[in-house]
Amino acid sequence: GENVEQHPSTLSVQEGDSAVIKCTYSDSASNYFPWYKQELGKGPQLIIDIRSNVGEKKDQRIAVTLNKTAKHFSLHITETQPEDSAVYFCAAPVVLASYDKVIFGPGTSLSVIP
Amino acid sequence: GAVVSQHPSWVICKSGTSVKIECRSLDFQATTMFWYRQFPKQSLMLMATSNEGSKATYEQGVEKDKFLINHASLTLSTLTVTSAHPEDSSFYICSAGSADPLNYGYTFGSGTRLTVV
Numbered sequence: 387g388e389n390v391e392q393h394p395s396t397l398s399v400q401e402g403d404s405a406v407i408k409c410t411y412s413d414s415a416s417n418y419f420p421w422y423k424q425e426l427g428k429g430p431q432l433i434i435d436i437r438s439n440v441g442e443k444k445d446q447r448i449a450v451t452l453n454k455t456a457k458h459f460s461l462h463i464t465e466t467q468p469e470d471s472a473v474y475f476c477a478a479p480v481v482l483a484s485y486d487k488v489i490f491g492p493g494t495s496l497s498v499i500p
Numbered sequence: 501g502a503v504v505s506q507h508p509s510w511v512i513c514k515s516g517t518s519v520k521i522e523c524r525s526l527d528f529q530a531t532t533m534f535w536y537r538q539f540p541k542q543s544l545m546l547m548a549t550s551n552e553g554s555k556a557t558y559e560q561g562v563e564k565d566k567f568l569i570n571h572a573s574l575t576l577s578t579l580t581v582t583s584a585h586p587e588d589s590s591f592y593i594c595s596a597g598s599a600d601p602l603n604y605g606y607t608f609g610s611g612t613r614l615t616v617v
Contacts, residue, residue: 420605429506429593429611430544475543477606485532485551488595488606490544 388480392491407494409476410458416478419459424473466498504596506609521579521612523594530596533577538591584616
């Protein structure tokens, strides 16, 4: 069935270190993989996304890698800063006949320790 | 970039009353609108998906008569929580999907905090 798993559920890193969050999905037809950052009391904000025709995408300190064969993709944050502390969600679309529906992973609470 | 406006941002209502939440895509046409519910420290759970001009598709376990969804235009979708009860208190978030290949993706509203007393 439809399933998006995400690990770890919590992550603490020292400021300046890197953080990696991994997500696995079940629908092999999924072709778009976004990562969202959610701060307390706010809606999710897209921070980076990747389409299935590329294996990696980078935007300054944030990168996403995709392994379609293994059906997993990862978020990499380098040189972490305290303002990176938030809950991060991966998502993957489940491809249906007339539309795609987006299923979220359970989230990773990232704490960056100054 | 794409912007989705969601209102109200928070609402307190009495048990038994109905509450309407609006979600508007401001600068693009949303072919699909998604409604999510999020309980504290949990992930976003998809409630239903709606396409403009057609009935919404509800996820298993979501009561369609209680959570009425209307997607009358490509820029507006509404969620009405009917006969609200305290257990309906949650954070409701809409998301608009664009099929435009140049702007493909899903943009989220800022969420509505519903408290039923």
